[in-house]
Amino acid sequence: MKILNFGSLNLDYVYQVEHFVQPGETLSALSQSVNCGGKGLNQSIALAKAGAEVYHAGCIGAGGERLARELAENGVDTSCLITVEDIQGNAVIQVDRSGENCILLFGGSNRDITPEMVRKVMERFEPGDYLVLQNEVSCLPEMVAEAKARGMKVVLNPSPFEESLLHLDFNAIAWLLVNEVEAEQISGKKDPDAAWQLIHGKYPGLSMVVTLGKEGAVCYTPEGRTEQKAYPSSVVDTTAAGDTFTGYFLTTLTEGMEIGECMRRASRAASISVSRAGAAVSIPGRQEVEKVLEDI
Numbered sequence: 001m002k003i004l005n006f007g008s009l010n011l012d013y014v015y016q017v018e019h020f021v022q023p024g025e026t027l028s029a030l031s032q033s034v035n036c037g038g039k040g041l042n043q044s045i046a047l048a049k050a051g052a053e054v055y056h057a058g059c060i061g062a063g064g065e066r067l068a069r070e071l072a073e074n075g076v077d078t079s080c081l082i083t084v085e086d087i088q089g090n091a092v093i094q095v096d097r098s099g100e101n102c103i104l105l106f107g108g109s110n111r112d113i114t115p116e117m118v119r120k121v122m123e124r125f126e127p128g129d130y131l132v133l134q135n136e137v138s139c140l141p142e143m144v145a146e147a148k149a150r151g152m153k154v155v156l157n158p159s160p161f162e163e164s165l166l167h168l169d170f171n172a173i174a175w176l177l178v179n180e181v182e183a184e185q186i187s188g189k190k191d192p193d194a195a196w197q198l199i200h201g202k203y204p205g206l207s208m209v210v211t212l213g214k215e216g217a218v219c220y221t222p223e224g225r226t227e228q229k230a231y232p233s234s235v236v237d238t239t240a241a242g243d244t245f246t247g248y249f250l251t252t253l254t255e256g257m258e259i260g261e262c263m264r265r266a267s268r269a270a271s272i273s274v275s276r277a278g279a280a281v282s283i284p285g286r287q288e289v290e291k292v293l294e295d296i
Helices: 039-050 065-073 115-122 140-150 163-167 180-187 192-202 241-254 259-273 286-295
Strands: 003-006 010-016 031-037 054-062 077-087 090-095 101-106 130-134 153-157 173-179 207-211 217-221 224-228
Touching (some): 003 039, 003 115, 003 241, 031 039, 031 065, 039 130, 039 286, 065 077, 115 140, 130 241, 140 153, 153 241, 173 241, 180 192, 180 207, 207 241, 224 259, 241 259, 259 286
Parallel strands (some): 003 054, 003 130, 010 090, 153 173, 173 207
Antiparallel strands (some): 010 031, 207 217
16 A cells, blocks of 8 residues: 655745744844644654655755755655746745744745646556545645545644635545544634534545643544544644654554554654754654553
């Protein structure tokens, strides 16, 4: 079973700050770094570090060569990457003293994916394979439709949320991975249980995971509800926590582990990630996660 992540690739310009910049304010940063990121890249690396066979598809733009190297060095198959002339997608990230972040995203090359690219890449995949999507690239409707036609299982992380996402064919989506804000944006319900009831009523074949930050996470399937407490951690940077959770949850899910164990491993991996600075570089390897779990 293969996992195709048709996702974003960004250069992250990260600024450590005392507090987030306010309207009209000029603020001196405490430090600056340029890292490999993008929800797509982060999730592919998390999948690979968790032990999955993952292929990353997306567009490498001008200045983005290091992103392809980063994927390959972390065990991701890069044979589905496409080189374009547009500027590489990037993000400006502020990280405050508490480890919280705010992100300004520029799509660049991530928006150069075409329907023809989608068809060509997905010819390599078969029924039962997984397609992982976020909302930082173009052609999401075409990707969902092509995956449905091929019998693939679609996993959607609708971030950043836009109203256009509501026009996707949710009947073709197997898993919806959201935080509590995104769950409310999709359903109009603030309470995750209420959000699930509405979504399940419309799309009975869909399952959903809602991450709740310090409160942990909850998984909803047609068979039931599974809750997972967050593991305590000294928070340094939360940038890739959700992506780490996604990678570990999906990897263990495709390995046939029970939902409770998938949630446990994903939550523990995310807790390690937030204790480190950076995005992709903060994601722990599988052996580290398993050792920490054994020590609990």
